Amino acid sequence: METGGFVADSLKMARFSKNHSTKNFIVAGVRFMGESAKILSPEKRVFMPDLDATCSLDLGCNASDFATFHVAHPERVVVVYANTSAAVKAQADWMVTSSCALAIVHQLKSEGKQILWAPDRHLGRYIQEQSGADMLLWNGACIVHDEFKAAELSMFKAAHPNAMVLVHPESPQAVVDLADVVGSTFAMIKAVVEGSATEYIVATDNGILHRMRQLAPHKKFIEAPTAGNSANLQELCPLPLDGYKWPSRHFELPRKCFW
Template sequence: MSSVTIQPQSYDYPAQNAAGITCTAQAWANVPPPLQATEKAAIVSRIKQLLKEKDAALVAHYYVDGDIQDLALETGGYVADSLEMARFGKNHSAKNLIVAGVRFMGETAKILSPEKRVFMPDLDATCSLDLGCDAKDFAKFRALHPDRVVVVYANTSAAVKAQADWMVTSSCALAIVHQLKLDGKKILWAPDRHLGRYIQEQTGADMLLWNGACIVHDEFRAVELELLKASHPHAMVLVHPESPQAVVDLADVVGSTSAMIKAVVDGTATEYIVATDKGILHRMRQLAPNKKLIEAPTAGNSATCKSCAHCPWMAMNGLQGILNCLETSSGEIFVAEPIRLKALTCIERMLDFTKNHPDLLAKAQHGFVKNIGAA
């Protein structure tokens, strides 16, 4: 790919750190307390029983607690990134879906499967990217640029997806944007500015970027990562593209959660520095028990926490919350039908593209070089 000059433009949304019931502090305050072993065993046993009785399937993201990931796999559910979660929920025969993740994942499941009841362990589990992209403000932004194709990241509300031409995840964003560029389209992108910049740099597409960020990935620090690399010279560095550019530039592998797991499982290195939510380490350790995994630093030595990379809203998912869904039908997701129908179009467009072009899906980028791509 030829070198391109990139001049990102950002719509400055000033309320990224939204206050209120779903603020970060409140999210951490609502993290379920640890369960005693006997209590945990009893809850897990009851959940397994009710999943069968109520024809329900448990779908979990890689970032939630390891006990929930294990329970999903043990009961015939699924553990995956947001793209595969969407596919699984749509194709599974269960009448009820329990989505352990954050709210936009539950909404996506409901959009794709309106005939099913969709529940979440805690409806307040949201996402900083979702919070930082208000649907009304986004509509105003979009109205200023009617000539652009609207591409939104999965980490947005149903109301924002209803305004989009395409929804993408980090697994397929590169391939879809690249195709749009080949088709001569100009793109309006939201909400993650780091992922948008990365895709813009890799594809050379004309992209106008919303100014949003993931609170987890935005905290990774290049200076600290360089020091960690120096102390582990043979480690391969894995970075999610939602991270700042200086961090991405230090990576051996840039990719989605699934791509990062694949890099560990298939890689020949014995050590891996992982720059994404630490929840992913649980599955990595299961699939590659002989590999050493090192958490990438989010701050310096003087900080209270040197590696705090864990989403507070993902942490709100707990076993008791799952049990409550099954026993009392709490945490049900509803999406208004007019919004659902509009949002369905952009999601199905993504699913059709990924089904018909599996060879084009983004793979982990090895040897990342600015403006060029995989070396």
């Protein structure tokens, strides 16, 4: 049996599973990532180490509550972020990632469309600000990115004047305003690989630092300050590697979750 590994964000993992010949995949991440892979490859089997591993954005946008919100605004085009359940995605007209959201919203605005956005209000505000689109935002936030604090980040910048600041648009506006680069996981990694700076202050899940150090070993990476101890999703996505009963971690999605 052909085996292998692949490290990427949720969209790239889903595309990888669709384009790869293997019929069985293990997605080591939170549930919406496995669901996204299954949506693009319904004929394949997607396993997850923990089917209960989830994301605060997903948890904060319950499908039935979102349906009520959606029905109350039938005139709006529904655009949802990838960090949502398959049941929420099934209610959407468009599903976007942080790397393609702005281009899609720009296009919808040019067509005169009003937008209902979910779930991340920070990312939605950033897209709204950049595009000028008429957007009604669901009141959700990522517990990791919501923890970044502008005052402390300003002090970090002062202490490292030559460092480039990389910020994910799920962060609060005051933090985004301090960034040299605002973008998706892929955009931040690209900025590190192609950038001329030797130091980077990184405001996103600190798991990205490992990949950055692999790709740019001679550069220095500094974790941006948070209100807590650190910015990571490990507690939401435990991966116990012993004693798996893999058949119980394989899931199917109802037909209504496919477009």
